[in-house]
Amino acid sequence: xxxxxxxxxxxxxxxxxxxxxxxxxxxxxxxxxxxxxxxxxxxxxxxxxxxxxxxxxxxxxxxxxxxxxxxxxxxxxxxxxxxxxxxxxxxxxxxxxxxxxxxxxxxxxxxxxxxxxxxxxxxxxxxxxxxxxxxxxxxxxxxxxxxxxxxxxxxxxxxxxxxxxxxxxxxxxxxxxxxxxxxxxxxxxxxxxxxxxxxxxxxxxxxxxxxxxxxxxxxxxxxxxxxxxxxxxxxxxxxxxxxxxxxxxxxxxxxxxxxxxxxxxxxxxxxxxxxxxxxxxxxxxxxxxxxxxxxxxxxxxxxxxxxxxxxxxxxxxxxxxxxxxxxxxxxxxxxxxxxxxxxxxxxxxxxxxxxxxxxxxxxxxxx
Amino acid sequence: xxxxxxxxxxxxxxxxxxxxxxxxxxxxxxxxxxxxxxxxxxxxxxxxxxxxxxxxxxxxxxxxxxxxxxxxxxxxxxxxxxxxxxxxxxxxxxxxxxxxxxxxxxxxxxxxxxxxxxxxxxxxxxxxxxxxxxxxxxxxxxxxxxxxxxxxxxxxxxxxxxxxxxxxxxxxxxxxxxxxxxxxxxxxxxxxxxxxxxxxxxxxxxxxxxxxxxxxxxxxxxxxxxxxxxxxxxxxxxxxxxxxxxxxxxxxxxxxxxxxxxxxxxxxxxxxxxxxxxxxxxxxxxxxxxxxxxxxxx
Numbered sequence: 001x002x003x004x005x006x007x008x009x010x011x012x013x014x015x016x017x018x019x020x021x022x023x024x025x026x027x028x029x030x031x032x033x034x035x036x037x038x039x040x041x042x043x044x045x046x047x048x049x050x051x052x053x054x055x056x057x058x059x060x061x062x063x064x065x066x067x068x069x070x071x072x073x074x075x076x077x078x079x080x081x082x083x084x085x086x087x088x089x090x091x092x093x094x095x096x097x098x099x100x101x102x103x104x105x106x107x108x109x110x111x112x113x114x115x116x117x118x119x120x121x122x123x124x125x126x127x128x129x130x131x132x133x134x135x136x137x138x139x140x141x142x143x144x145x146x147x148x149x150x151x152x153x154x155x156x157x158x159x160x161x162x163x164x165x166x167x168x169x170x171x172x173x174x175x176x177x178x179x180x181x182x183x184x185x186x187x188x189x190x191x192x193x194x195x196x197x198x199x200x201x202x203x204x205x206x207x208x209x210x211x212x213x214x215x216x217x218x219x220x221x222x223x224x225x226x227x228x229x230x231x232x233x234x235x236x237x238x239x240x241x242x243x244x245x246x247x248x249x250x251x252x253x254x255x256x257x258x259x260x261x262x263x264x265x266x267x268x269x270x271x272x273x274x275x276x277x278x279x280x281x282x283x284x285x286x287x288x289x290x291x292x293x294x295x296x297x298x299x300x301x302x303x304x305x306x307x308x309x310x311x312x313x314x315x316x317x318x319x320x321x322x323x324x325x326x327x328x329x330x331x332x333x334x335x336x337x338x339x340x341x342x343x344x345x346x347x348x349x350x351x352x353x354x355x356x357x358x359x360x361x362x363x364x365x366x367x
Numbered sequence: 368x369x370x371x372x373x374x375x376x377x378x379x380x381x382x383x384x385x386x387x388x389x390x391x392x393x394x395x396x397x398x399x400x401x402x403x404x405x406x407x408x409x410x411x412x413x414x415x416x417x418x419x420x421x422x423x424x425x426x427x428x429x430x431x432x433x434x435x436x437x438x439x440x441x442x443x444x445x446x447x448x449x450x451x452x453x454x455x456x457x458x459x460x461x462x463x464x465x466x467x468x469x470x471x472x473x474x475x476x477x478x479x480x481x482x483x484x485x486x487x488x489x490x491x492x493x494x495x496x497x498x499x500x501x502x503x504x505x506x507x508x509x510x511x512x513x514x515x516x517x518x519x520x521x522x523x524x525x526x527x528x529x530x531x532x533x534x535x536x537x538x539x540x541x542x543x544x545x546x547x548x549x550x551x552x553x554x555x556x557x558x559x560x561x562x563x564x565x566x567x568x569x570x571x572x573x574x575x576x577x578x579x580x581x582x583x584x585x586x587x588x589x590x591x592x593x594x595x596x597x598x599x600x601x602x603x604x605x606x607x608x609x610x611x612x613x614x615x616x617x618x619x620x621x622x623x624x625x626x627x628x629x630x631x632x633x634x635x636x637x638x639x640x641x642x643x644x645x646x647x648x649x650x651x652x653x654x655x656x657x658x659x660x661x662x663x664x665x
């Protein structure tokens with residue numbers, strides 16, 4: 001087990017396209033880190049550089065304190081699970097899992113013992129004699145994980161391992177991956193484009209975009225305090241509302257966020273000092289749907305009333321999503337199913353201002 | 368058009384085309400008809416060979432009889448061929464040449480295809496195309512320069528001269544087949560093997576060759592057929608009967624001037640055609656398409 005360090009890591013492809021633009025990242029021993037971002041953000045390239053499957057253009061990768069830039073994959077002591085499983089089709093499950101051990105010349109009873117242990121952890125003991133084509137998608141994914149854990153490597157690398165599974169199985173395998181990590185505690189780097197997977201699995205989430213790291217942090221920290229407009233929009237579903245707004249000086253030293261001619265919301269006192277330098281600027285007002293609720297909810301502090309006309313309502317069972325427009329921008333709120341939301345009707349909502357964000361439109365930074 | 372008119376037009380429209388069931392039936396009939404026609408075209412010559420090979424010489428010479436019928440079947444031509452030591456030498460020569468050529472071809476083309484399809488190096492793309500282009504040069508064009516080369520090496524009138532030149536016909540095509548087959552193996556498979564600790568040779572032996580077995584068998588069948596049936600090169604390079612393979616042996620030994628020993632020629636040709644048939648039948652059992660199913664999401 002080991003920590004992984006990426007220092008000013010760059011990947012440039014032929015033709016000068018930079019997939020990864022000099023990222024720094026320290027991953028602790030036993031940590032489960034998820035690299036998340038849209039396709040083409042450089043997350044898979046980063047993982048493949050750690051695996052040794054892509055050459056490093058510049059910078060440094062260290063695993064367990066040792067720089068591995070010029071070390072071939074087989075000597076890096078890593079294991080990788082691929083999106084399409086990459087099982088050896090002509091080998092049984094047992095041979096698939098034990099292939100790496102055989103190549104390393106382990107004694108047969110030791111191989112048997114390790115494969116049995118891995119199979120027990122993953123619940124695939126009765127599948128060991130089967131060929132991959134006789135397995136279901138979930139079983140194949142388990143075998144691919146077995147091939148990784150049996151080697152007891154320093155680092156696990158997962159490259160979108162659940163993307164080929166159907167929605168239900170994906171949720172189930174997500175839990176299993178987390179359980180396996182809690183059992184074996186191997187440092188894990190996991191790549192996905194699915195922010196829900198990132199949130200649910202990670203100790204720390206690394207949000208990447210256009211080859212740079214936008215923000216690193218624990219899932220809830222990223223959710224509550226996104227650093228950039230990209231993270232704010234990427235993490236969370238439905239996405240955070242971002243409404244063009246103007247920060248105005250109000251009487252008595254307070255600040256107000258003006259959304260349109262009618263709606264002007266008070267900024268909480270504790271944020272006043274932080275936002276004061278940006279007064280009288282055009283910014284983006286960010287607020288998550290769950291912080292735009294029906295007006296009747298109890299906590300009166302920092303609740304700013306807004307009355308809107310609903311365009312569409314989406315009942316989800318445990319909650320109802322309401323969609324409306326403020327100043328030409330589509331906005332989503334979350335209300336109680338019993339709150340009586342109806343499309344085409346006006347509704348009194350409340351904005352929970354202690355959860356508000358202000359975003360600088362020019363720099364994309366959350367203020 | 369009104370809605371009523373539209374619904375009235377529907378049945379007539381479908382009636383013209385015919386139902387799906389009837390269309391399928393016609394497609395089936397047509398395919399069987401073309402298959403039977405093809406079978407007749409391809410099977411007529413070997414059947415005629417078989418019929419001729421079991422006729423007596425007298426029956427063959429009698430022009431008043433129907434050539435497709437046998438009145439007094441006989442194995443005398445087969446006995447004559449199999450009892451002739453020269454013919455057995457032809458057989459032995461063909462077997463040696465073919466086995467050695469197939470072995471050489473498969474080693475070279477599997478290694479070449481592996482390198483060209485997986486190890487990206489400068490010029491690998493051009494080289495892969497170049498390999499195929501060499502296959503497009505016909506052997507009738509090459510046998511004159513090759514005659515000089517084989518003669519210069521002192522291998523004229525030797526089966527080893529054939530072993531040397533046949534791979535020029537087999538290697539390019541087999542390499543091309545194998546490049547295509549290796550290219551269809553998902554890249555993640557070699558990456559997984561690399562991470563599992565395999566070296567390039569281990570990856571080739573333990574992953575690529577087993578997974579690409581159907582492709583390797585296809586290439587083997589091709590190399591076998593080409594070397595077994597080669598005619599131009601042995602005609603040009605071999606004149607001594609004891610070094611001849613079957614293809615030219617039969618023609619050179621059983622045609623004396625303008626006397627054709629038709630019965631023996633047909634019997635010999637059928638016996639010569641037998642090994643490829645056996646090889647096809649035997650290898651087809653192993654030619655299991657879809658061996659790669661299950662490697663990745665199917």
